[in-house]
Amino acid sequence: MHTLDPEIRTLHAEGTIDDATASRALALDRGEVFSLHQELRATMYAGVLLVMAGVGMILARNLDRLGPLAIVLVIALAAAACAVPAVRAKLAGRILTVAGEYLLLLAALLASADLAYAERQFTLLGPLWPWHLLLLAVVHAAIAYAFASPLVLAASLTALAGWFGVGGSLGDVLHFAHSTPELGGRALACAAVIAAWRYADRRARPDTRFSDVFDHFAANLAFWGSIAWCMEWPWLVAGLPLLATLAWASIRRGLATGREAFLVYGVVYAAIGTCAAVVPRIDGTTPTLGFVLLVVCAAAAALWQLRRRLRESVP
């Protein structure tokens, strides 16, 4: 064990930190206040993961034994049951707890799986099937707004990205067989939609809790799109300036809001994009590795300096 009690007392005694900060820091240091929030998050996440994995297997294996209608009904009932704590909290005017929010996420995910299964069995959407991801995005967004749940909003944005045809990981964009300017364009379009949504949400509800989720999705999708453009001529001509602009905007946002993640995005994605644009045009292993090493060193130095500036700029 270690305690920072003497240091905190010293800062308080010399007036560097105020009474409230000192008493809070001392209470945390001594364990007088102890939060199990992270442990609960991990437990609930594991629970949702296990249940969804099990449900996926049931849907895949036990179709004939259980019958399609029974499966659809059971999963719909389970989804409704999972949403009960969130509904009760809303009716009572309470803020959603961490457990309630994860159960709500499970309800949304079960509904997704149910829709997929019902569609496969009964072809409910028929020729409109390609729109199902947009439908899911809208339904999840409605749930997220109804219960003010950032987790369900993340599910909605994932479905939206899927509807735009973006697989949902950087690997998909960097995978040369899949990564095309068209994919990049779709990722950028999705990022633009999410950014516009964020703007509208912020205007309509100034105290929104969703801005962080929007920001991370929009930033990552925009960077993936611009990196995809950096890989192929003549898209490179637009891709590189776009990447530079996005990196600048991300870093600026990080410095303005004190959020380290946006500095990391700006620097690391800029380094990846630069390498993706230049490396295929260099002949020879040593010059290629030398160039990448140069970019890595520059990125590390830039990130270090920006992190220092972030600390200085935070009031």
Next chain:
Amino acid sequence: MSHWRPSPDEERWLEVAEQLGAAVPRDAVAKRAGGWRSTGPLARIALFVLGLVAAALTLGILRLGTEITVLFAGLITAGAAEWLKVGKRLHASGIEEGLGVAGFLMVAAWFTTLMEPPMNVGPGTAATLVLIAAAGAAGLRLLNPFVTTCAVVAFVSWVDSTAVARSVDQTVGGGVTAVTFGCTLAALALALGAREYRRPSHDRMLDWLVATLPVAAYVQHATWEENPVLSIPGGPGTGRLATTVLMLALGAALLVTGVRRRRHAPLLGFMGCVTCLAVKLRLATTLATETWLILYGVIALVAGFALDRYLRQPRNGVTSQALEDREGPLDLLQTAGAALLAQRTTPEIPPAEPAVTPGGGRFGGGGASGGY
């Protein structure tokens, strides 16, 4: 003031700066930290990875193939790490840690080429032990709990792959040596954690061991049980019992200690033990995979929900509420985790459908696809 690495007092002031964040003026802490500089958690992770990549690129530029280039690359990267550490006074900044670990490992890799037989890196060999020792030394030099934990976990795995352990395992059951050794080390780290340490990093190294070793040790045992080639007719019964008893005892100790000390590491270790016991229980039953997945998932959800409800109002200072509203790496991880779950569950478009843009998603995953 220390030139080699931060003194315990300096390290404590760096810790104060990290914990209080913007609440404490930078200059008030910077003077007392002896000029040592650190960075935030996300930047540290990114810089650590960049350091490892830079080291690998250095090795590539010097051309992999001859043994001496590995030594040169190792010395260059370790030298660069030392320059950043001592010259620029960076501590826990990521970049010097990535370079330092890679440098130590490359020098150790070169050293293994001098051994007989050269570069014999495999289970239970002396060359592997040299690499593990190098990683451990790098972790201690850099005061990095992640690296020291990786070294200890690798050491547990190495011990399990020695001839002595194999012969013991043949008698009592596969992987029991690793579980016993890992649980003993975890218990030792737990006991040592009761002492008060001047250096926060030493305390954190013990915390990491307590949190990770139960699962890491159990994985060795599970590998044995899952592998029909390695399993032995007489052993599994004894091995399973011994493993279960060890996990139960360690889990109970971790829970009691975590609650008493109000520390997260023992509680995380306890959660690891519960996970291992759940897997063990599943292996001992004939339940279908989907049944136990849902059953355990429901148990986790009910337990989490009940605890959240119980601690909604703080009880004796313990609460389920978040104490900080600063966005940290775990918040980012939560968003990414939710997206990942949604991606896995989002229904797959039937392959017969023509490509539509937009709307041409290609999600993989569970749902009804059957391709889980």
